[in-house]
Amino acid sequence: MKRIYSILSVLVLAVGLSLGTVGVAGADMTPTETLEEGIDKIVAVLKDPKVNTESGKREAIEELSEMAGNYFAFDELTKRAVGKPWLDMSEGQRTEFVQTFRKLLELTYLQKIRQYHDEKVEFTKELVKGNRAMVLTNVQAKDSVYSVNYKLIKRENRWLVYDVIGENISLVKNYRQQFNEILQKSSLEELVERLKKKVSALESGKVADPE
């Protein structure tokens, strides 16, 4: 009888635990929890020493690129990076722009990955208002601390990042400055052309860093 009880209790505990984790992973994660989950996953990929090999790096990049969609709202990010001209763009132009821009970000930032060096992320503050949130963090690197802040938007019960601000430099605003600069002289079509050219150059490895 006693054994049955203990087996039963273990079973209940197991079911409870698995339900619990499903519940957490499913919905209602706070912005900080979402980021923590994302950063933990990235760290798990980067801790693997295989990142240092050519094929391992490619695998890691693929893995991270797939993950990115779960943590970033690329359409929101692109819309804000483009700014006002977004209003003049057709649906087709917008989709194309989002795809090309995402490609550019992935190609440049993911190429930079290297093995994780025990950088510690400290979450200092979380601000939530309606479907917007901001999470402030400090990244402790080898000999200095960098501030990295995230802006998030809530969609279907999930928080997605739409801007990353490292040391006061906003990703969205930095690109907006660039797009503005180009749009002062060229048309929207030329800007998209330029983005595409940059992406294909990166893909063929022409701009590869010789480091």
Place this chain on the structure above:
Amino acid sequence: MRIEVLFAMLVAALLLGAAPAMAADGTGPAGGMQIAQFDDDEIWDDSGKLITEKLGQEDVQISDPLKGWNYFWYTFNDAMYHGVFKPIAQGYSFIIPERPRTWVRNFFHNLMFPVRFVGCIMQGKFDSAGMETSKFIINSTIGLAGVADLTEGRATVRPIATGDEDMGQSFGRWGIGNGPYLVWPFLGPSTLRDSVGSVGDYFLTPTSYLNPWYWSVAAKSYDRINRLTFEIGRYESLTESSIDPYAAVRDAYIKLRAKKVSE
């Protein structure tokens, strides 16, 4: 050497005089048109402060009336970086291990104490000024002329902001705006305000007084190359990810300085 300083001051004075006219140029029709539509729905600014006034002052269009000059020197500096300074830094860091390079960095950092001290005083940060002074005394004596940074990472009795200040930041603290963006050959991005600040800092930099002048240039160049070995890759990650590197660097400079001024 003095001629160089005079020249810098002359340029700065000229620019100061022309600043109001040029600043107006910066927000031409193109600048006005590009006002960010999607900032209207932002709740916080980039540092997490609640935006109380709509279209907060933080995203003001950067004034860049001297774009021709700036772009020319940006291209020149970029070529110099990739063609000369980066290869030298890479070769140097290949030969000299990291620890001695850290000693060199600490030595020059310690030597720049007057710039930081005056910057702290100008902003009324007497705590930070005091801390910088104690650091300078300790590192200059038992720290073997600043080679060892004995105070690094040590907790203070109460929290004191770092004393990483200069004259440009002090002017910013006093409410003086950036003025036009300016790129200088070899020295890189700056603004009118920070350029004037740099002239002041020049006189507070001990290595400026080395005689004859080429020793001064050599010492400063060596400091720059040595520091660069710790920063290789930072410039590249900004420029390679951008489709208009000039605008990307300009934005990054302005934002980084704004952060330093606010600290």
